Amino acid sequence: xxxxxxxxSTGRGGHSRRRFLRGSGLAAASAVLTSQANVALDExxxxxxxxxxxxxxxxxxxxxxxxxxxxxxxxVEPRSTLLDTLRNRLDVTGPKRVCDRASCGACTVIVDxxxxxxxxxxxVSCKGKAIETVEGFETGEGGVPxxxxxxxxxxxxxxxxxxxxxxxxxxxxxxxxxxxxxxxxRGLDGNICRCGTYIGVFEAALxxxxxxxxx
Amino acid sequence: xxxxAYLSPTxxxxxxxALAAPGTVExxxxxxxxxxxxxxxxxxPERVVYLKDVKALAGIVEKDGATAIGAGTRLVDLVSSxxxxxxxxxxxxxxxxxxxxQIRNMATVGGNLLQRPRCWYYRNGFGLLAMKxxxxxxxxxxNRYHAIFMTDGDALFVNPSSLAVPLIALGATATILGPGxxxxxxxxxxxxxxxxxADREQTLAPGELLAAxxxxxxxxxxxxxxxxQKQAHDWPLVMTSVHLKMDGDSVREARVVLxxxxxxxxxxxxxxxxxxxxxxxxxxxEAVAKAAAEGAKPLSNNGYKVALVRTTVKRALLSAVGDRxxxxx
Numbered sequence: 001x002x003x004x005x006x007x008x009s010t011g012r013g014g015h016s017r018r019r020f021l022r023g024s025g026l027a028a029a030s031a032v033l034t035s036q037a038n039v040a041l042d043e044x045x046x047x048x049x050x051x052x053x054x055x056x057x058x059x060x061x062x063x064x065x066x067x068x069x070x071x072x073x074x075x076v077e078p079r080s081t082l083l084d085t086l087r088n089r090l091d092v093t094g095p096k097r098v099c100d101r102a103s104c105g106a107c108t109v110i111v112d113x114x115x116x117x118x119x120x121x122x123x124v125s126c127k128g129k130a131i132e133t134v135e136g137f138e139t140g141e142g143g144v145p146x147x148x149x150x151x152x153x154x155x156x157x158x159x160x161x162x163x164x165x166x167x168x169x170x171x172x173x174x175x176x177x178x179x180x181x182x183x184x185x186r187g188l189d190g191n192i193c194r195c196g197t198y199i200g201v202f203e204a205a206l207x208x209x210x211x212x213x214x215x
Numbered sequence: 216x217x218x219x220a221y222l223s224p225t226x227x228x229x230x231x232x233a234l235a236a237p238g239t240v241e242x243x244x245x246x247x248x249x250x251x252x253x254x255x256x257x258x259x260p261e262r263v264v265y266l267k268d269v270k271a272l273a274g275i276v277e278k279d280g281a282t283a284i285g286a287g288t289r290l291v292d293l294v295s296s297x298x299x300x301x302x303x304x305x306x307x308x309x310x311x312x313x314x315x316x317q318i319r320n321m322a323t324v325g326g327n328l329l330q331r332p333r334c335w336y337y338r339n340g341f342g343l344l345a346m347k348x349x350x351x352x353x354x355x356x357x358n359r360y361h362a363i364f365m366t367d368g369d370a371l372f373v374n375p376s377s378l379a380v381p382l383i384a385l386g387a388t389a390t391i392l393g394p395g396x397x398x399x400x401x402x403x404x405x406x407x408x409x410x411x412x413a414d415r416e417q418t419l420a421p422g423e424l425l426a427a428x429x430x431x432x433x434x435x436x437x438x439x440x441x442x443x444q445k446q447a448h449d450w451p452l453v454m455t456s457v458h459l460k461m462d463g464d465s466v467r468e469a470r471v472v473l474x475x476x477x478x479x480x481x482x483x484x485x486x487x488x489x490x491x492x493x494x495x496x497x498x499x500x501e502a503v504a505k506a507a508a509e510g511a512k513p514l515s516n517n518g519y520k521v522a523l524v525r526t527t528v529k530r531a532l533l534s535a536v537g538d539r540x541x542x543x544x
Binding site for chain 1: 216217218219220221222223224225229232233243246247250251253254262263265267268291314315316317318320321446447448
């Protein structure tokens with residue numbers, strides 16, 4: 001966590017735009033929570049329990065997730081998506097919130113080896129699963145992030161963490177194979193870049209595949 | 216998204232109990248449909264029952280020539296199954312292009328079959344029939360993706376399941392678990408045409424759970440052909456699945472089912488009748504395709520679908536017998 005804070009600090013008094021935004025967002029969120037959600041939650045809790053079925057989770061739930069090899073704990077509601085939990089509760093801000101509707105791919109993370117949209121996955125359903133985000137990737141030569149850098153595979157950069165993650169999941173799922181351009185297009189068609197840097201992305205993916213095969 | 220209580224049963228019995236308890240409830244699997252609807256307040260259940268921890272619901276099993284596919288089987292597992300690819304190409308072809316790689320990693324067979332319509336009036340809270348002041352918003356508005364058959368009625372959305380169409384063509388049955396035990400119905404009976412906004416377009420009773428679909432033994436030649444606006448992130452505009460049981464080169468029995476043209480997966484009896492009793496040549500396929508499009512009554516913006524019906528029926532038929540002329544040179 002500390003490393004990320006340093007990276008985005010303005011250097012003036014240790015404040016950062018990110019820290020300020022996070023603080024004010026939480027304050028607003030808790031104001032809404034106290035006024036409305038608690039009433040609804042109490043009602044839900046009372047009605048939720050099936051007579052003799054499995055246990056129901058509601059209200060605040062303490063959750064431990066395995067993220068990039070670390071065990072991270074937080075308190076969330078069952079309705080929190082994996083994306084919002086990672087970004088707002090666990091300070092894992094690599095996955096980006098763009099469409100929030102499983103349509104753009106910026107939030108892509110790898111859960112138990114499969115690329116998924118974290119904006120459309122409930123955090124509580126990821127208990128006990130291995131979650132990999134772009135923050136845990138190898139950034140040296142030979143890694144997917146390096147290939148994106150070398151092939152100028154980004155413009156504004158907002159889709160990039162999702163593309164890098166989808167690309168790593170695609171290459172990991174096809175080890176030892178050198179994909180064709182068509183394979184790469186199909187493998188990455190769950191992500192959208194509105195700047196249109198697809199050519200760079202495809203070149204980076206092909207180059208990373210070549211490096212990984214050689215490794 | 217409104218707050219809800221979350222249950223994650225691990226056995227089908229517990230899942231049924233959780234689904235059958237009183238109050239509004241939604242079954243959650245891949246989440247690619249339900250979570251979006253909850254975020255948009257189109258669905259606000261009091262309880263959400265997560266089904267992916269019910270491991271008994273996932274998997275593909277071959278038995279006595281039949282193929283049973285658990286409702287919890289992910290689409291990616293269907294696509295990577297050699298059995299599905301070789302024996303049930305109509306199903307395989309309809310699954311490979313669903314959504315995106317991420318969606319196919321998340322989404323399940325049951326979730327695909329039971330997703331709610333994509334009609335943008337429904338998705339914006341106007342209800343399945345999208346009536347306002349006694350008038351249809353669909354008829355008066357943008358209906359480019361809506362139905363072209365059964366348009367005399369009030370339900371003008373199209374059934375959104377890509378998998379229902381090949382499964383119905385293949386004569387698959389659905390195994391349903393409920394508080395009263397197990398029942399089996401043909402897949403087409405999972406759907407109905409709603410007459411009022413309070414009706415659902417699906418027939419599962421409260422507390423029921425789709426457990427599996429089974430394609431019976433004795434599968435004939437089969438194929439799907441679809442037309443899309445975009446190559447990814449989308450549903451087909453129109454798709455046709457065909458299943459032909461042959462006597463030598465002649466068609467003895469046929470099913471022709473279409474996606475994207477009606478509020479239910481659309482079985483074209485006209486096309487089925489026209490194809491039985493002869494060879495599948497390009498000329499006959501064209502005649503069958505023409506028969507399939509007869510009786511279509513498009514809305515103001517979707518007349519183009521009539522041409523897509525003809526193209527997809529013709530190409531699905533020819534694809535089933537190995538003539539993919541559109542891929543040549």
